[in-house]
Amino acid sequence: MDSLNSLIDGFGTALTPINLMWAVIGVLLGTAIGVLPGIGPAMAVALLLPVTYGLEPTGAFIMFAGIYYGAMFGGSTTSILLNTPGESAAVVAAIEGNPMAKSGRGSQALAAAAVGHFAGGLIGTILLVALAPTIAELAVDIGAPDYFAIMVLAFIAVTSVLGSSRIRGLASLLIGLTIGLVGLDTMTGQQRLTFGSLQLSDGIDVVIVAVGLFAIGEALWVAAHLRRNAAAPIPVGRPWLDKSDLKRTWKPWLRGPFIGFPFGAIPAGGAEIPTFLSYVTEKRLSKNKNEFGKGAIEGVAGPESAASASAAGTLVSMLTLGLPTTAVAAVMLAAFQQYGIQPGPLLFEREPDLVWGLIASLFVGMVLLLALNLPLAPVWAKLLQIPRPYLYAGILFFAGVGAYAVGGEALDLVILLIIGLIGLGMRRYGLPVLPAVIGVILGPAAEQQLRRALQMSDGSVSGLVNTPFSVTIYLIIAVLLAWPLLRKKFQSRRNVSA
Amino acid sequence: MRLRTPLALLGAALLVFVGPPLLSAGDGSDTGTQIPGLRFMVPNTPGGGYDITARTAAKNAEDAGLTHNIEVFNLPGAGGTVGLARLVGEHGNGKLAMSMGLGVVGAVHSNKSEKTLADTTPIARLTEEQDIVVVSNDSPYKTIDDLLKAWKANPSKVTVGGGSSPGGPDHLAPMLMAQAAKIKPKNVNYIPFDGGGELLAAILGNQVGFGVSGVGEYLDQIKSGKLRLLAVTGPERVPGLDAPTLREARLDTEFTNWRGIVAPPGISDREREKLTALVEELHDSKEWQESLKKNGWNDAFMVGDDFGDFLKEQNERVDTVLKELGL
């Protein structure tokens, strides 16, 4: 139990009053900045990097841990309340969280997200402590064919979010895939659908797409059908999760980390795909399927927990291999290097105090995040009580700020508006919005992994199934697809025997 | 009562027009190396190479008291050409500089960007870094000779992984190697990865034949024995690393990545001199020298026209290589 002892020492470092103070400041700053539109965790950490320059390394990284978790939670807050996700990991939170907020269950949604972050972070960090070296070894064996198999699985999962009309759901998915095509082809550098514009050559960011389809599209759609007479303020409702909420959320909270953590740890994992997979899983398993899309609390709890655990997974590869799997990790890696510390295989031996102090402060940061934000949830939720015109004007305003702040390009605002108009049309004609966002996330990733796998095998299709992992995934897919048939057979046999 | 509306409008107008300039006032005086309101553009994302260079340089300049409050901001896109286009668009702006490097030279070509580095005012080259040729510790290639033999025998089966998109430094290096080894560029099977992290995993997992990356990126993995360093691409061996140069392996080529600073076109001579003086002072500061050491960057300081000529020469070289590749 070597790592346990080291962890206890780590708590000794993290819980000194001064380091505790840095953690509190980090969580507060991170949340405050994460709430701002257009500033995701990576940007928040980069912006706050200079604040930590004056500190000694341990204090600085403890503060970083706070900023990271704080910024992730802050991103979910705006996603839930204003339908404007500030970063890709928070996109899924808007799908169920915003309808909840609109119907007066905003504080429950925020509380479910806060506890989800806590649970995900806690389980994720425990897995980090227990499994870091093992997982790091395994993670590097996951290659392009394996990723592609996971993408195929994810595409099959999309069918469960297509909505009532398959045709309209698929149309939405194809619109998303088309948006995902825009930009330079990652493998060869060919221009695709860029119409010669340099600004389009990096593609359209999924956050812009999500904010455009969700926030702008919604604001325009509301404008077309605004309830002029009965503008009763949105009720704040009871501030806490009640028994029935807890009954619905505890399983998603615990399931999320086991989807999020592995994805965080693998090199091309990130948080979008696990949050989406968690959402689909919760939808499948929920007893309240008909509530999905209208504000099902499971759809907030699971994905948020997965997102937080994936952040912990990110740290596994970064600390043990020096391998940054997300933008935040890349910024943190740069920060380590500022202090002359090189994360990687030798880090645990060279800087045990710092590493274990950092890991311990992750636990501390999560407790602080929960303690600070759970009481704040009803306060945040009151934000929605401001008059409708101001609320939607504010959403447009912050969506605009966010889109502009990322690159300082007015063209991004035009793109945002165009996507918003598409979102309006989709709402008018009953095309579900979610498949389009999923298409933007999955399309480019799947294509890249497919082509990378084929290139590695020099064009041979066998390159897609030459790893045990990918074969396993395809077998799972086969079982999933055959399941309805199998079940029917099974049932009829049982009926006969009965 | 009637007056209230115009008053409210007036108040609002006053606030939005006069507020921002007042908020930003007091940036300091324009003396010595001080350039009030200097902004430093990073044409890639936070955490990337140009970002780290820019943020380090800005912090060191502030710490050394050369100028205060340099604002570093990111404008990523198309390998740096979106930032370049913006910089060129800021004609005559003496309070803007951009962090850049060889990658931007390549991106100008592969993106067919209208604006090129010839449109900018070159300020200085700051650092350079050799590339390395690495494989995992259980790779069948024990030496660079093993690798070259296998590569020449079957170029398309021995895949090359790099952390940059086509046209970037990690792509150029293996292409130059292939050229020297008489391998047809079209036969090189180059696989781009999203930055050094994903590439590292692919090398460690033996998913690519070999990897090419900056020397600073994987020092620790090399020292801990997880990666086997086969060669360095520069003109001389890297102190502390036990690996031959390409020339020692009888490949007649060399490749060094570099980073520097450029300013918008059309700035006045005085503005140009001030920026140059600032980077010269920065270069001499102990803070910068310390940062070079910490980050494992080689000092490659070069200012003014020398840097301008260097840019031209690099531009031609990249152009030739990429043309041969048909990019």
Add this chain to the structure above:
Amino acid sequence: MNSRQTPTPSAPRSDTRSWLRDHSELGVSVMLFALGVLVLTDALTMDVDIAQRGPVGPTTVPIVVGIGLLVIAALLAFDVMRGGQGEAEGGEDIDLSEPSDWRTVLLLGGVFLGFAVLIDPVGFPVSGTLLFWGAAYALGSRHPQRDPLIAAVLSVATYYIFNNLLGVPLPGGPLMGVL
């Protein structure tokens, strides 16, 4: 979506018109078809000169997506002709019993476009104020004193937080450097 009908309270003049209104969803089908053609044209006119390895090159996925769009456009048209209809999305603030108010949508879209056009020449604080005020006005807020002041304070505060505190540059306006 271009074929969206402007709702008039008066009865439709002819049968063709009312048929078109009932089947305005065909416009979505047309859009999807046009998008499919665009994607396919872009893919087929791409000059692929790099040695492609294996069956999947830079044009493969666009071709698949483009064909998918054409197929789904046809299926959707078929569905609409058979009487299928997309269900307009409901919501707390949405009153579907009222006819669509495209004037407000147009106004709101115009305000946002104005923001995009003005932000570089007149700066963020001014354009942001106009965005918030204009959007609030479009959505029915009529407080000639309160609205512009709220908008201005919000805009300048946002500018200050982003530009001065965080160092995310936003354009300050024509008086920057003059005062």
